[in-house]
Amino acid sequence: MSTDLETVIGLECHVELDTDTKMFCGCRNEFGGEPNTNVCPICLGHPGTLPVPNEKAIDYIIRIGLALGCEIAPNSLFHRKNYFYPDMPKNFQISQYDLPICVNGHLGIEAEGELRTIGITRVHMEEDTGKTAHASATGRIHGAAYALVDYNRAGVPLVEVVSEPDMRSAEEARAYLNELRAALESLGVSDVRMEEGSLRCDANISVRPRGESELGVKVEIKNLNSVRSLFYALKFEEERQRKAVEAGEPLRQETRHWDEDSGVTSPLRSKEYAFDYRYFPEPDLPPLEPEGARIERIRKDLPELPAARRRKLEETYDLPADQAQLLGSSSDLYAAFEATLAKVEVGPRMVANWVINHPRGPAAVVQESDAIAAVLQLVNDGTLSALKGKEVLDEAVESGKSPVQIVEEKGLKQVSDTGELGAVVDEVIAENPKPVEQFKAGKEGVLGFLVGQMMKKTGGSANPKVAGDLLRERLSGG
Amino acid sequence: MTAELCDLTASELSERFRSGETTPSQVGDSCLARIDAVDADVKAFLSVTSDLARKQAGGGDGKSEAVAGIPLALKDVLATRGIATTCGSKILENYVPPYDCTPWARLREAGSVLVGKTNMDEFAMGSSTENSAFGVTRNPWNLETVPGGSSGGSAAAIAAGEAVWALGTDTGGSVRQPASLCGVVGLKPTYGLVSRYGLIAFASSLDTVGTFTRSVRDAAMLLSSIAGHDPKDATSLPEGRRDYTKDIHGDIKGLRVGVIEQAFGEGVQPEVSDAVRAAVDRLTGLGAEAGEVSLPHTDYALSAYYLIAPSEASSNLARYDGVRYGYRAQGAKDSVEMMSKTRGEGFGDEVKRRIMLGTYALSAGYYEAYYGQAQKVRTLIIRDYERAFADYDVLVSPTSPTTAFRIGEKTGDPLAMYLNDVFTIPANLAGVPAISIPCGLDSNGLPIGLQLTAKVLGEPALLNAADALEKDLAFSAKPPLIEAMA
Amino acid sequence: MPVEIDVEHVARLARLQLSADEKERLREQLGLILEHAAKVGEVAADDVPPTAYAIPRSNVLRPDEVEPSLSHEEALAGAPEVEDGRFKVPRIVEAE
Ligand SMILES: [Mg+2]
Numbered sequence A: 001m002s003t004d005l006e007t008v009i010g011l012e013c014h015v016e017l018d019t020d021t022k023m024f025c026g027c028r029n030e031f032g033g034e035p036n037t038n039v040c041p042i043c044l045g046h047p048g049t050l051p052v053p054n055e056k057a058i059d060y061i062i063r064i065g066l067a068l069g070c071e072i073a074p075n076s077l078f079h080r081k082n083y084f085y086p087d088m089p090k091n092f093q094i095s096q097y098d099l100p101i102c103v104n105g106h107l108g109i110e111a112e113g114e115l116r117t118i119g120i121t122r123v124h125m126e127e128d129t130g131k132t133a134h135a136s137a138t139g140r141i142h143g144a145a146y147a148l149v150d151y152n153r154a155g156v157p158l159v160e161v162v163s164e165p166d167m168r169s170a171e172e173a174r175a176y177l178n179e180l181r182a183a184l185e186s187l188g189v190s191d192v193r194m195e196e197g198s199l200r201c202d203a204n205i206s207v208r209p210r211g212e213s214e215l216g217v218k219v220e221i222k223n224l225n226s227v228r229s230l231f232y233a234l235k236f237e238e239e240r241q242r243k244a245v246e247a248g249e250p251l252r253q254e255t256r257h258w259d260e261d262s263g264v265t266s267p268l269r270s271k272e273y274a275f276d277y278r279y280f281p282e283p284d285l286p287p288l289e290p291e292g293a294r295i296e297r298i299r300k301d302l303p304e305l306p307a308a309r310r311r312k313l314e315e316t317y318d319l320p321a322d323q324a325q326l327l328g329s330s331s332d333l334y335a336a337f338e339a340t341l342a343k344v345e346v347g348p349r350m351v352a353n354w355v356i357n358h359p360r361g362p363a364a365v366v367q368e369s370d371a372i373a374a375v376l377q378l379v380n381d382g383t384l385s386a387l388k389g390k391e392v393l394d395e396a397v398e399s400g401k402s403p404v405q406i407v408e409e410k411g412l413k414q415v416s417d418t419g420e421l422g423a424v425v426d427e428v429i430a431e432n433p434k435p436v437e438q439f440k441a442g443k444e445g446v447l448g449f450l451v452g453q454m455m456k457k458t459g460g461s462a463n464p465k466v467a468g469d470l471l472r473e474r475l476s477g478g
Numbered sequence B: 001m002t003a004e005l006c007d008l009t010a011s012e013l014s015e016r017f018r019s020g021e022t023t024p025s026q027v028g029d030s031c032l033a034r035i036d037a038v039d040a041d042v043k044a045f046l047s048v049t050s051d052l053a054r055k056q057a058g059g060g061d062g063k064s065e066a067v068a069g070i071p072l073a074l075k076d077v078l079a080t081r082g083i084a085t086t087c088g089s090k091i092l093e094n095y096v097p098p099y100d101c102t103p104w105a106r107l108r109e110a111g112s113v114l115v116g117k118t119n120m121d122e123f124a125m126g127s128s129t130e131n132s133a134f135g136v137t138r139n140p141w142n143l144e145t146v147p148g149g150s151s152g153g154s155a156a157a158i159a160a161g162e163a164v165w166a167l168g169t170d171t172g173g174s175v176r177q178p179a180s181l182c183g184v185v186g187l188k189p190t191y192g193l194v195s196r197y198g199l200i201a202f203a204s205s206l207d208t209v210g211t212f213t214r215s216v217r218d219a220a221m222l223l224s225s226i227a228g229h230d231p232k233d234a235t236s237l238p239e240g241r242r243d244y245t246k247d248i249h250g251d252i253k254g255l256r257v258g259v260i261e262q263a264f265g266e267g268v269q270p271e272v273s274d275a276v277r278a279a280v281d282r283l284t285g286l287g288a289e290a291g292e293v294s295l296p297h298t299d300y301a302l303s304a305y306y307l308i309a310p311s312e313a314s315s316n317l318a319r320y321d322g323v324r325y326g327y328r329a330q331g332a333k334d335s336v337e338m339m340s341k342t343r344g345e346g347f348g349d350e351v352k353r354r355i356m357l358g359t360y361a362l363s364a365g366y367y368e369a370y371y372g373q374a375q376k377v378r379t380l381i382i383r384d385y386e387r388a389f390a391d392y393d394v395l396v397s398p399t400s401p402t403t404a405f406r407i408g409e410k411t412g413d414p415l416a417m418y419l420n421d422v423f424t425i426p427a428n429l430a431g432v433p434a435i436s437i438p439c440g441l442d443s444n445g446l447p448i449g450l451q452l453t454a455k456v457l458g459e460p461a462l463l464n465a466a467d468a469l470e471k472d473l474a475f476s477a478k479p480p481l482i483e484a485m486a
Numbered sequence C: 001m002p003v004e005i006d007v008e009h010v011a012r013l014a015r016l017q018l019s020a021d022e023k024e025r026l027r028e029q030l031g032l033i034l035e036h037a038a039k040v041g042e043v044a045a046d047d048v049p050p051t052a053y054a055i056p057r058s059n060v061l062r063p064d065e066v067e068p069s070l071s072h073e074e075a076l077a078g079a080p081e082v083e084d085g086r087f088k089v090p091r092i093v094e095a096e
């Protein structure tokens, strides 16, 4: 019989910080650009050059640490991580080793209806590498004749967030990554675009008999370029490892590569001889000893985090969980929601609907919030139908006129007057004897059809609610 | 005999510039002529920048800065924009930096005149300038002997009148020891006082830029124009600019001089000990109070140094891989082989030895026993100095245990070569300033150097004491090579 | 006693191609140097803190302000081989 196995997952995420300049030199930190144009003697590793750390990057990592509930180390050190690779200009990476800036944090997640707290081991500062293009048909290393290196990305500030092996399923890992991404996004420290590589993630996964405290044979998975690939790679790997254990086959501690197209992981390189990075304190960089005042200033500036936003959306505004999730996880949507809500007297649910479904995106919501507020008001008091409201908004944005003016000019005002609509009700009842019979026989659904007829006759200006009420009244009373 | 312009001190020359008696162009030409006359024998220079020198000398006639118009030589470890900078290595044979090191940038701004880049032990690893990929520099006092190292080219150039002053670098004695062997003044400032930006790193936590001059006053002058905070170097001290010549006032009455016990033992050439002891008597004659002081961990400094410096070097020199600049080996089938071959062919023996040593000392399983322990010894050395400076203002020792040795004498025995730096290394480990001044000649007519050491940022007291002693000793001998020209 | 070191392994870590002669010489010389260097273990007691920096400093930072980069041509000027605006290297094998 199969043993009861437990999956253990930990994630190491690399986050490129959205500073103006690189970590240790004044070159522009920007995505894309012609190869080798954002480079200088320092980030090209020229002889004699020296690194000086970017103050903004240090502030950002402290901000991340505080948001993740970490302790900010009173004394932290840069180390050199030594290994040779053509995309590393100095053939060592300035990173952190036993004295990272932030330690012992946590992140709350919700997966499959369960709340869990995932430990954050450490958050440390390092620098990114350049980019290597392999000259082969597939762009993969295998079969390439040579490689070309672009150092534009070399030296970009990179923060590594290492979780504890606290996750027990691919679902939890996915929730963690989504939550971490949302948190980082809310802090305004990174683009967190996985497709552009500003958020990258490696996963460690092993299985063990439930109840066992020792970790199983750990496999590291690389090339996880989206939340989706993280999820499916972990699903695949979990299954592979479980089958192996159940079949009594040995697992190897190794690094595996996720192939998106074939949906499988395969061994990347064997760790026959473990890497020896020869870490030692970076002699060119004095220690970091963040002053209390600096930490407090950063703490005061911390924005509301996604978890707090969601709580507020659900508890204060009474939004359903899925809307709270959507609005709370995006700073732009959340800002748009708050900006609009502040300008209208309509309910938060209606505002949330409009913000989430806005065709021009959250940034436009903030920009158009005056017009949106006016339209919402018109829809809410019955002057406009929701459908017409969207049209009026589009026109208001385009023409710069106020929604009230547009409604008046075009005669779009919804007819809610019972006297005016009374005549139309009579016509509709007279022209549709069969549906009228059906309704009277208890077939409630027919009412919608009859309301539709009323809308048709009024050119869409009838208030559907008033029309429905009138119809019902006539038919049940008569 | 009247000295030629190129043999004068910078202080004398700048006085003559002020009075209009001499122009920078005349001095520049004098140095270039001397280079023509002697450098085929001395081989102090890797490149001579005569066109630039003439241009700068011509343009500097109006400048008022003290260093303006004075011909300067730079050790080829200092990056100079548009001028090949090789570090004495085949791996950087064709390297032309796209930027200037900070010390040269400051001097250039102030109207300094660059006559050339000087030879050195490859990547500043050595004590004899025999480890250069581009040939051996010879000591102007005796062409059969070494000039010391690693800044042997700069020291020889100043001794031979090929430049009036020069910059070198000192990681374990590489300014002071060649200064001692070549009979000139060599100053290693406090770590971080002069920016390391553009100094091609050997051992980052020990590297300093130092000066070669013909007088202590000149050292103060040159230091004044290169010292002071540089935002490009995170280890640069916050000190502002300072005129160190103002710290020289001639009075050393009451100066507390500690004579380092450990520096007069076995292995020290007796003539060297005697000359240094005699100089101590001169100091007391000038009103200083001398006493013996112990630096008990001196014996361990060499061991710590030969772990810390190679460890840092193994990492600093990793960037020479044939990808972005410099030499690349041909015929490699993949990147790993290309890098290994490039480094195998591009580095010389001593550099390979130290890279191997440092890689080993940092590697898994050995870090604590070697690098970790060496760092603790470094703490002990610092404490030794702290105790000594509680009682004394400056410390005295020989700079080097011996005078210049014969070319080839120690090349087969790395440990014997390393012992040259036994008295200079502790100052680098502790970051304190030290200066070597000539204090006599041995029976072979070779110069003897005396080292004074002060506490961190103790340059004012150090320079004042050295100046007073220098004036009292009145060492005025010139290498026979130069005497013969007069 | 001279220290025995695995020259092959260290040379691989350091990316140094060495001849058989060089390896033999280094095995011998490094063994002697390390024997001498191992003296550091004799004096440094457990309670002595390590020193990594000659002079203690902390929090040396630079403002996040853009400074001029090199021109594309300057950046590539010293490169042994260039293609398509990038630094060209022989193929990279997976087992770096
Ligand atoms: Mg990392």
Ligand SMILES: [Zn+2]
Pocket (backbone or CB within 6 Å): A022, A025, A026, A027, A038, A039, A040, A041, A042, A043, A044, A155
């Ligand atoms: Zn740069």
